[in-house]
Amino acid sequence: MNLKPLLEPKTMAVIGVSATNERHPANVIFDKNNHRYPVEVFAVNPKGGRLHDEKLYSRINDLPKKIDLAVIAARAEFVPDVVSQCIKAGVKSAAVISGGFTEGGRKDLQDKIVDMAREASFPFIGPNCLGIYSPFHVDTFFLPIERMVKPNIGSVALVSQSGGILVDQMIKFSQQGVGMSKAISIGNKAFVREIDLLRYLVADSTTKVIAFYVEGFDEDEGRDFVLAAERSPKPVIIMKSGKSEAGHRAVSSHTASMAGDYASFKAAIAQHNILEAANEHELVSFCEVLSVYQQSIDGKIGIITASGGHGAMAVDACATEKISVPELSQETKDKLKNAVSDNVRTIASFNNPVDLTGSAIDDDFVACAKIMGATDEIDCIVFLLLPYIPGVTLDIGVRLSQVCKKYKKPIIAYVPHVEKYNMMIDGFELNGIPASSSIEGAVLMAKALMRK
Amino acid sequence: MLNKEIKSILDKSKQWGWVLEPDAKRILSLCGFQTPKYAVAKEPEEAIAATRKIGYPVVAKIVSPEIIHKSDVKGVVVGIKDDERLLKALEKFRKLPGFAGMLIDEMAAGVELIIGAKNDLQFGPMILLGFGGVGVEIYKDVSLRMAPLNKDHVESMMKELKAYPLLTGYRGSKPVNIAAVQSTLIRFSKLMMDIQDYFESVDLNPVMCDGKSCTIVDARIMLND
Structure with missing residues (x-):
């Protein structure tokens, strides 16, 4: 299935653009692409006419160019006819935005377009999607x-089954400074499904991490998907909803009662090296860290902080996630001790977590990070920043990123995410160190790196 | 693994929606699983003769297409040591609905495991491993994987169980033959792939494992519609 015309179209027809209703979804789509994207866009309306300066073509066949992507926002009952016209006109793919198919009791309409698409090898996304x-x-x-x-x-x-969740996650990704290569809403996934997009995204050079929001799979679709995901060289993450069992079905065996839908889902994806994000917070954390670091770790965390409380919270979070925070050797402790400023040396704690106290300055943190970077006792550094202590400067992020690069060891930062500290956060994130907004988030990022 | 005899047993069993225990055991032994020595008898003389061959002590179980949950109707008698108790059990079973015979099983001992399968709509055959008895019923100490299983899957499944040390020997108890558990699970997962068009769920419960082998003491195969 060639999805390139669908995801990277050069020419596009928006079908159902209204000459009178400017807030019609098709008009919004037409406008934004017409003005802001390199794709060449044509508006189609069976009645013809004009919208401002633009011609409305009455038939897809009349369009002056071969069309890569048709965006179909017509009423559901007209969609089969539109799809058939698209196929006849040699359009290469479609996004069916319209709702009112299986989800609205019109499985017949959906089956009709699927049958046509299958026969013509005409990939379409949706219906009922963004x-x-x-x-x-x-x-x-x-x-x-x-x-x-x-x-x-x-x-x-x-890739999301729900358009609303997708747009919401874009907001969360934006807040967290996580960049996206594609956001794809697949709605009823009548034809193009997760597995097709997985294959496309594995080959897509702009994508490093492939994440899915899944409500459920059809018969055997889950099996095919996990087997394909296991072969993906890029990390695959799933956030699932519909985890609670619907009602209490009568079950005739112990196994059937214990291997419920979600239990099976969870087991099957973990078995195939897919990371499950339990919630939105995990999703954004996993996506961020895996887009930065591709190496996997065993999970020997070294914690550096300026506060005993932060260190203790991080150790607890590691324990919950079954990640080790190993005791450091005497040799390493001595090295750490010798590396810091005189006034910090006497009051700091050099066990893991290394607590350099509120008297520490950038140089102290960087020196300790270098020592942890150099030792095999640690394979990932979690740095808990207190941006309000006087000895820390805006340079801390970029300086730690140099340590990270030199020793090829992942560093994950925690920085409180408020506007005041944005420049510090950028100092980490723009220089390639993921910065979480919570201590638990930083630990979750480390957990994601433990995927094999 | 799916040969003619297995297919014909499965086809025949469709009328009840599940496979009667002696038939289930036959399928399993055809596939190379270890089952206790067993026999089915309807009449007292038959029962005694069969038990002579197996040797006391034995377990007696009701065979009836109408009774899936045997224990619920007191359709299982364990630890039968003599003819008198054997015949008493038979007499009682004959009064139960749909009586089609009495299954006489050699007694097996060891660590009690449950090995099961569920034919999941999204993922196909899923394999479950857990500790039998209260392990499964109260503690829900089980692990799940998608079939077919390889050695790595099976190893991680065992280690995922909280009571895993019971398999390797805990406080002086004898370790079970881990390789036997592994091969039983792998073979079972292959069988489930082969019969995936037929089954809805399967419980091998209990599977008795000792230092030598794993014996499937009870098997329930629920068929799909």
């Missing part, structure tokens, strides 16, 4: 441009 946000290429979301929060362009692709 479609595709593909930076530098296209945006089929019918959301006005001024309402959308778009994360930076980056390397995380997110």
Whole structure:
């Protein structure tokens, strides 16, 4: 299945653009692509006419160019006819935005378009979806441009069964400074499904991390998906909803009662090296860290902080996630002790967590990070920053990133995320160190790196 | 693994929606699993003759297409040591609905495991391993994987169980033959792949494991519609 015309179209037709209703979803899609994306866009309406300066083509066949992607926002009952016209006109793919199919009791309409698409090898996404946000290429979301929060362009692709959850995650990714390469809403996933997009994204050079929001799979679809995901060289993350069992089905055996839908889901994805994000917080944390670091760790965490409380919280979080915070050798402790300023040496604690106290300055943190960077006793450094202590400067992020690069050892930072500290956060994130907004988040990031 | 005889047993069992225990045991032994020595008898003389061959002590179980949960109707008598108790059990079973015979099993001992399968809509056959008895019923100490299983899967499944030390020998108890547990699980997962068009769920409960081998003491195969 060639999805390139769908995800990176050069030419696009928006079908159902209204000459009178400017807030019609098709009009919003037409406008935003017409003005902001390199894709060449044509508006189609069976009645023809004009919208401002733009011609409305009455038939897909009349379009002056071969079309890569047709965005279909017509009423459900008209969609089979539109799809058939698209196929006849040689359109290469479609995004069916319209709702009112299986989810509205019209499985017959959905089956009709699936049958046509299958026969013609015509990939379409949806129906009942937002479609595709593909930076530098296209945006089929019918959301006005001024309402959308778009994360930076980056390397995380997110595929979602729910359009609403997808747009919400874009907000969260944006808040957390996580960049995205694609955001794809697949709705009823009648034709193009997770597994097709997985294959596409594995080959997509702009994507490093592939994340999914999944409500459920169809018969045997889960099996095919996990087997394909296991072969992916890029990390695959799933956030699942619908974990609670619907009602109490009568079960006739112990196994059936214990291997419920979610239990089976959880077991099958873990078995195939797919990371499960339990919630939005985990999703964004996992995506951020895996987009930065591709190496996997065993989980020997070295913690550096300026507060005993922060260290203790991090140790607890590590214990919960079954990640080791090993005791350091006497030799390493001595090295740490010798590396810091005189006034810190006498009051700091050099066990793991290394607590340099509120008297520490950038140089002290950097010196300790270097020693942890050099020793095999530690394979990942969690740095808990207290941005309000006087000895810390805006340079701390970039300086630690140099340590990280030199020793090829992942560093994960915790920095409170408030506007006041944005420049410090940027100092980490723009220099390639993921910075979590919570201590637990930083530990979750370390956990994600333990994936094999 | 799916040969003619297994297929014909499964086809025949469709009428009840599940496979009667002696048939389930036959399928398992055809596939190379270890089952206790067993026989089915309807009449007293038959029962005594069969038990002579197996040797006391034995377990007696009701065979009836109408009774899935045997213990619920007191359809299982364990630790039968003589003819008198054997015949008493038979007499009682004959009064139960749908009586089709009495299954006489050699007694097995060891660590009690449950090995099961569920045919999941999204993922196909899923394999469950757990500790039998209260282990599964109260502590829910089980692990799950998608079939077919390889050696790595099986190893991680065992280690995931909280009571794993019971398998390797805990406080002087004898360790079970880990290799036998592994091969039983792997073979079972293959069988489940082969019969995935037939089954809904399977409980091998208990599977008795000792230092030598794993013996499937009870098997329930629920078929799909």
